[in-house]
Structures are given as C-alpha cells and as structure tokens.
Amino acid sequence: MRGFFKTFFAALLALVVFAVVVFFLLLGIIGGVLSPSKPEVGGRAVLVVDLGQTYKEQVQDNPFADLGSDEQYDVPGLYDVVRLLRHAKEDTAIKGIYLKCNNDPNGFATNEELRIAIADFKKSGKFVYAYGEGISQKAYYVASVADKIYCNPKGEVEWKGFATEMLYLKGALQKLEIQPQIFYAGKFKSATEPLREDHMTEANRIQLTELLNGFYDRFLETTAEARGLDTAVLRKCVNQSLIRRAADALDYKLVDGLLYDDEVKDLIRSKLKVDSHAWLNFIPIGKYAKAVNFKATGKDKISLIYAEGEVVDGKGEKDEIGSETYRWLIRKARFDKDVKAIVIRVNSGGGSSLASENIWREITLARKEKPVVISFGDVAASGAYYLSCNADSIFALPGTITGSIGVFTIITNLQSFFKNKLGVTFDGVKTAPEADILSATRPLTANERTMVQNVIDTIYHDFKSRVADGRKKDIGYVDSIAQGRVWSGTMGLSLGLVDRIGTLQDAVDCAARMAKTSNYRLVEYPEPKSFLDRLLGTYKRNASVQAVKSEIGEDGYRTYTILKKVKSMIGVTETRLPFDLTIE
Incomplete structure (x- = not known):
C-alpha cells in the first residue's frame, strides 16, 4: 500500500508541475501575442510585393504570425497595401520595390489599385524591379508600370488574350431527373443559365464578349503606354501567338532582359551600391505592415x-x-x-x-x-x-x-x-x-x-x-x-x-x-477577431477545405463550390x- 501511495503522489506531483509549466508557457505565448515586438526594417531595405498573394479587402490573419516566426506574416488587406506603398514612398529606409510577378489570382480592379499605388511610389525616384519565371497576363498588367521587367530565360510571359468559361449542369440534372423550376427577370440574368441550358445563351455571350473586350482593350492600351509600344503590334502578338517563349517577349520588348533570380538580385545589389555578396534586406509587405505605423491619425x-x-x-x-x-x-x-x-x-x-x-x-x-x-x-x-x-x-x-x-x-x-x-x-x-x-x-x-x-x-x-x-x-x-x-x-x-x-x-x-x-x-x-477566434476559425476552415480537396482534387473542389452555391439558391x-x- 505504501508503494502505491508513493507512486500515486509522485505521479500527482509530476502532473501538477507539468500543469504549472504549461500554464506559464501559454502565458508567455499569450503575452507575446498581446504585445508583440515590432520587426526592424533596417537600412537599404527593398519592399517585396508578391502578386501571387490574394489581396482581399481586409487583412487575412495568420494566427501564428505573432508567435515570433520570421517567415509568417498576416497578408495585408488591399487598402493596407496601398497605404503601405504610400508610406514606403517617403520612408528613407526603403530604397525600392521588388515585384514578384508569376501567377496573379486577383481581380482586375484589385490589380488596378496596386498598379496605381506602385506608379505613385515611382514618383519618389526609387526603383521598381519586376521579376517572374512564368508571368501571367494579370501579373504583367501590374508589372508593366515597373522600371524594369525581367523574366527567367527558360520561363514564359503569358500573352494570349482573355477568356472565361462557364460550367453547365442541365444534362446532369436531366440524367438525375432533377427539375430546377427557374424564375427570373432580365434577359441577361445568367445566374440560372447553367441549370437551364447546356451552352451559353446569345444574350450572355453578348454581355460577356463586351465585358472581356473592354478589359482586354484597356490591358493592351495601358501596356502600350507604359512600355512605349504600339497597341496594334501587341494585338498582333496575341492573334498570331507570337509570344511563345521568354525570348519572344524580349524580342517584342515586353521585358527588359532574360535573367535568373540571382542575376536580378545582383542588379539590385548594384542599384543599392552594396557588395556583390551582401545579404539583401528584402522586407515582405506583411512584415512591413508590422514594422511601421501607416494609418493616418486625426481628430x-x-x-x-x-x-x-x-x-x-x-x-x-x-x-x-x-x-x-x-x-x-x-x-x-x-x-x-x-x-x-x-x-x-x-x-x-x-x-x-x-x-x-x-x-x-x-x-x-x-x-x-x-x-x-x-x-x-x-x-x-x-x-x-x-x-x-x-x-x-x-x-x-x-x-x-x-x-x-x-x-x-x-x-x-x-x-x-x-x-x-x-x-x-x-x-x-x-x-x-x-x-x-x-x-x-x-x-x-x-x-x-x-x-x-x-x-x-x-x-x-x-x-x-x-x-x-x-x-x-x-x-x-x-x-x-x-x-x-x-x-x-x-x-x-x-x-x-x-x-x-x-x-x-x-x-x-x-x-x-x-x-x-x-x-x-x-x-x-x-x-x-481575437487571437483564439482566429486560431480556431483558421484551423476549422483549412481542415474542412483540405479534407474535401484531398478527396476530389482542385478541379473537383471548384465544381463542389458551384454545387454548394446551387443548393444555397x-x-x-x-x-x-x-x-x-x-x-x-
């Protein structure tokens, strides 16, 4: 019996000690979250703007960003990015912008906001270099305002025009003997079209054609203006598929050079007038948002x-x-x-x-x-x-x-x-x-x-x-x-x-x-939201999405989200x- 109590109280003591250690550990974590230290910008800094990020209207919280990791930051909201670029324009620590321009998941208006803000930043006289290995059209639209655009020698510059495609479910519903009884007002109201047609209606084709042509014309016109090119030549490059390799993009002056990542960084070192082996002080936009006070104050x-x-x-x-x-x-x-x-x-x-x-x-x-x-x-x-x-x-x-x-x-x-x-x-x-x-x-x-x-x-x-x-x-x-x-x-x-x-x-x-x-x-x-709400909410959303994607893949997940929208209607x-x- 004495041995039992000895073992029991030893285990109890260990449990109490463990609980105390965990308590103070959590207290330290929470304290760090509530009063995180500001990161340092440092000198000769280059602000990194990644067009591959999805910039929503408000900040996308990373609940682990405040736990001290140097690699994890919240993704600033679109207007935050605009204000950060305006702040960087006057910040003597920031010497230029490195624009990463591969894929671009953002919409046309979002890219317009970013492009305007970067153009305004350039008025400071600081440099803007853009680089990508596979530069998408939407990324190029933003990058075209940069001082220099570089592409990987074995990469590509997408130059193919705009397109949109809709999924039609009428045939599937007929096979399942499901009848969607649809009522609508407005001959162009195409939200129900995928349920009642097996192809695009003429009215919808008219409106989408006009919409895409409007965006496409602006894309070509702004590119021509920024790069000093002829709109007719740019349109010809699309219609005749003349831009197939990175070298083609250089020939038609869509880019300023074909360089590898290390070569672009050497150019930036030269611009900053630092040693060829110096470590570049790249500041991600999320880190910069933590480091500076960029929001206006007033009465x-x-x-x-x-x-x-x-x-x-x-x-x-x-x-x-x-x-x-x-x-x-x-x-x-x-x-x-x-x-x-x-x-x-x-x-x-x-x-x-x-x-x-x-x-x-x-x-x-x-x-x-x-x-x-x-x-x-x-x-x-x-x-x-x-x-x-x-x-x-x-x-x-x-x-x-x-x-x-x-x-x-x-x-x-x-x-x-x-x-x-x-x-x-x-x-x-x-x-x-x-x-x-x-x-x-x-x-x-x-x-x-x-x-x-x-x-x-x-x-x-x-x-x-x-x-x-x-x-x-x-x-x-x-x-x-x-x-x-x-x-x-x-x-x-x-x-x-x-x-x-x-x-x-x-x-x-x-x-x-x-x-x-x-x-x-x-x-x-x-x-x-609070740190705990952010942590739990992010985990729940990510776990749910990843579970579905692991079963049906990215394309299947897109169809799944469309079907969810159908159900909600x-x-x-x-x-x-x-x-x-x-x-x-």
Missing part, C-alpha cells in the same frame, strides 16, 4: 466599412455580408457624432434580395445625417449594386464588374429523382391548395408558377425603382440598362451607374471633402451574378 472619424462576400440574411459568417451585421455597423456609424462620414467598400456579386433591401434601407437613413460614399472593388453587382445605389457618390475602377440589375429564384422538384432513382415517395395532408408551395417533392402547379413569377417581377420592379431614385434616372432608362446585364466600371460611368472612376483612397478623400474635414482618422469595420429570391465568373 474626426470617418467610418470605413468593408463589405466583401455574398449578401446573406441574418448575421452571416466570415467573408459574407450579413444583413443584421452590416445594418448594425452602418447604424453604429450613423449614431456616432464623432463619425463625420461613412465610406463603404463593396466587393460582392450580390445574394439575397431581402438582405440587400435591408442594407439599402440603413444606407438611406445614414445618408440623411452624414455623407455616405461607396467604393466598388472587383465586383459590385446585382444585390451588391442594389444596396449601394442610394449613396451620395459611387466610385468604381475600370476593371470593376457592376450592374446585373435583375432577380431570380429556383424551386427544385425532386419527385422523379426520389421515386425513380431511390424508390422513395411522399404523401401528406394540407389545409390549403398552396400550403406546400415550396416543397421539393412535387412540381409547381400552373397557378403557383404564376404566383412565383409575379413575386420575381415585383422585386425586379422594386430593384429598378431603387436604382432610379438613387441615381436620379427615369425607370424606363434604368430598365433599358438593367435586364440583369453586367457592365465594366468604365461603362458603368457612361451609363450613370457610378459617379466617378477612382480608387478607395479617392472615395475616402471625397467623403472627407463632403464632411469638410482634413483632420481625420479611419475607423475600420468589421473589427479583427434554392427557394431564396436572389439578386446575384453568375456562379463563377472567372476571367483568365
């Missing part, structure tokens, strides 16, 4: 609200625009007397029509008390345009996708699928003929179809009325440019859908002028863009 407040993702009812999740959450954020800014103006950055393809209406209402109330300015990002269309249309002023970029003023809903009939594929049937009772109108186990009656279409037409009329009132246009004119059609930011300006072509900074400057203040600071929402009245409008 007055301007509320900057980032609205990115699908517009949904309720509070919404991360990367969603939940109507309850955003009504509260706008209302909070409206009631705060220290907030002199509100700027809303919208980057969304739309979503729930009711959620869009509710946010529109809150913006309308806020506008009566203080200026409300909206800035469009890569996409601000359909429901996202709905909620924005009554602002005092709307800014967009040439590469913004906007418009898509239209409505749709889907009510799926699974009766044949259950009966013929699974051997399952349904029966029940009801107190009225249409009590089960949204049931997925039977087809709609003729009367029910008329009822649903009337609802869609009513919402479409309301949508056009909101736009007509907000934009001070005749509703007949709005109908002529609506019909679910998407437009570029450039066309949106000429049609009166937006007020100005400009960046988010231009929108902030406009709001400050309207509020008659120059002494202000930005208060940004939604606010960042069923039975909900939507103002939304097509499923996955990806332009490459």
Whole structure:
C-alpha cells in the first residue's frame, strides 16, 4: 500500500508541475501575442510585393504570425497595401520595390489599385524591379508600370488574350431527373443559365464578349503606354501567338532582359551600391505592415466599412455580408457624432434580395445625417449594386464588374429523382391548395408558377425603382440598362451607374471633402477577431477545405463550390451574378 501511495503522489506531483509549466508557457505565448515586438526594417531595405498573394479587402490573419516566426506574416488587406506603398514612398529606409510577378489570382480592379499605388511610389525616384519565371497576363498588367521587367530565360510571359468559361449542369440534372423550376427577370440574368441550358445563351455571350473586350482593350492600351509600344503590334502578338517563349517577349520588348533570380538580385545589389555578396534586406509587405505605423491619425472619424462576400440574411459568417451585421455597423456609424462620414467598400456579386433591401434601407437613413460614399472593388453587382445605389457618390475602377440589375429564384422538384432513382415517395395532408408551395417533392402547379413569377417581377420592379431614385434616372432608362446585364466600371460611368472612376483612397478623400474635414482618422469595420477566434476559425476552415480537396482534387473542389452555391439558391429570391465568373 505504501508503494502505491508513493507512486500515486509522485505521479500527482509530476502532473501538477507539468500543469504549472504549461500554464506559464501559454502565458508567455499569450503575452507575446498581446504585445508583440515590432520587426526592424533596417537600412537599404527593398519592399517585396508578391502578386501571387490574394489581396482581399481586409487583412487575412495568420494566427501564428505573432508567435515570433520570421517567415509568417498576416497578408495585408488591399487598402493596407496601398497605404503601405504610400508610406514606403517617403520612408528613407526603403530604397525600392521588388515585384514578384508569376501567377496573379486577383481581380482586375484589385490589380488596378496596386498598379496605381506602385506608379505613385515611382514618383519618389526609387526603383521598381519586376521579376517572374512564368508571368501571367494579370501579373504583367501590374508589372508593366515597373522600371524594369525581367523574366527567367527558360520561363514564359503569358500573352494570349482573355477568356472565361462557364460550367453547365442541365444534362446532369436531366440524367438525375432533377427539375430546377427557374424564375427570373432580365434577359441577361445568367445566374440560372447553367441549370437551364447546356451552352451559353446569345444574350450572355453578348454581355460577356463586351465585358472581356473592354478589359482586354484597356490591358493592351495601358501596356502600350507604359512600355512605349504600339497597341496594334501587341494585338498582333496575341492573334498570331507570337509570344511563345521568354525570348519572344524580349524580342517584342515586353521585358527588359532574360535573367535568373540571382542575376536580378545582383542588379539590385548594384542599384543599392552594396557588395556583390551582401545579404539583401528584402522586407515582405506583411512584415512591413508590422514594422511601421501607416494609418493616418486625426481628430474626426470617418467610418470605413468593408463589405466583401455574398449578401446573406441574418448575421452571416466570415467573408459574407450579413444583413443584421452590416445594418448594425452602418447604424453604429450613423449614431456616432464623432463619425463625420461613412465610406463603404463593396466587393460582392450580390445574394439575397431581402438582405440587400435591408442594407439599402440603413444606407438611406445614414445618408440623411452624414455623407455616405461607396467604393466598388472587383465586383459590385446585382444585390451588391442594389444596396449601394442610394449613396451620395459611387466610385468604381475600370476593371470593376457592376450592374446585373435583375432577380431570380429556383424551386427544385425532386419527385422523379426520389421515386425513380431511390424508390422513395411522399404523401401528406394540407389545409390549403398552396400550403406546400415550396416543397421539393412535387412540381409547381400552373397557378403557383404564376404566383412565383409575379413575386420575381415585383422585386425586379422594386430593384429598378431603387436604382432610379438613387441615381436620379427615369425607370424606363434604368430598365433599358438593367435586364440583369453586367457592365465594366468604365461603362458603368457612361451609363450613370457610378459617379466617378477612382480608387478607395479617392472615395475616402471625397467623403472627407463632403464632411469638410482634413483632420481625420479611419475607423475600420468589421473589427479583427481575437487571437483564439482566429486560431480556431483558421484551423476549422483549412481542415474542412483540405479534407474535401484531398478527396476530389482542385478541379473537383471548384465544381463542389458551384454545387454548394446551387443548393444555397434554392427557394431564396436572389439578386446575384453568375456562379463563377472567372476571367483568365
């Protein structure tokens, strides 16, 4: 017995000691997170901007970034990057920019913001060198503003024009005997097209052709201007596939040299006038964000609200625009007397029509008390345009996708699928003929179809009325440019859908002028989450995504996300863009 107690108390003591050590270890980690030391920029620093990063509207938290690793940093939000470049322009420690330009997952408007900010940085007289091994077209668009562009001798410069491709599910649904009962308003409203067609409709082909041609023309024109080339020659290089190797890109002066990574770095050493074996002080943009204070301070407040993702009812999740959450954020800014103006950055393809209406209402109330300015990002269309249309002023970029003023809903009939594929049937009772109108186990009656279409037409009329009132246009004119059609930011300006072509900074400057203040600071929402929430949230999302990808691969995962969108549309009245409008 004595031996037992001796062993028991020894184990207990070890457990207590272990618990104490873990407690102080966690305390140290948490202390480091709560008060992390700022990294040093050092001298003769070169800021590294990687175009391969996805720059969302707000910072993408890396929950491990504050634990002391030299290699892990948060990915700054797009406007953070713009402000960091403006800060670096005046920072004597920063001597230039090294632009990594391989793949570029960002949208056209995001790349426009980056390109404008880099062009502004160049006004300082500091150098901007761009380098890539396989330079994509979108990366080249940003890189074309650099002093020098270099490509790996065995690499390539993508020069092929733009294309987009849509996935069509009609045939698969027919084989499964699933009937999507689709109702929509607007002949260009293509969000439901993959369910009701097996190829692109002529209306959709027209709008996408015009959209891509607009982006393509601008791509060629800005490249020609930046590189001192002829637009006709650049177009010929595309049409005749003349740029096949890196050497071809050099021959046609798209790049300034064919160099390996070490050779480009030797050029940078020469530019910095340091020893040929000196260690280059490359500062990743995420590290620079930790090292410097780049946000303006002032007496007055301007509320900057980032609205990115699908517009949904309720509070919404991360990367969603939940109507309850955003009504509260706008209302909070409206009631705060220290907030002199509100700027809303919208980057969304739309979503729930009711959620869009509710946010529109809150913006309308806020506008009566203080200026409300909206800035469009890569996409601000359909429901996202709905909620924005009554602002005092709307800014967009040439590469913004906007418009898509239209409505749709889907009510799926699974009766044949259950009966013929699974051997399952349904029966029940009801107190009225249409009590089960949204049931997925039977087809709609003729009367029910008329009822649903009337609802869609009513919402479409309301949508056009909101736009007509907000934009001070005749509703007949709005109908002529609506019909679910998407437009570029450039066309949106000429049609009166937006007020100005400009960046988010231009929108902030406009709001400050309207509020008659120059002494202000930005208060940004939604606010960042706690370290623990970030850690657990990141782990949960990554684990879920990786589990699916490991089973079905990258292409399968893309199809999976599209099918998830289909499921989320069923039975909900939507103002939304097509499923996955990806332009490459």
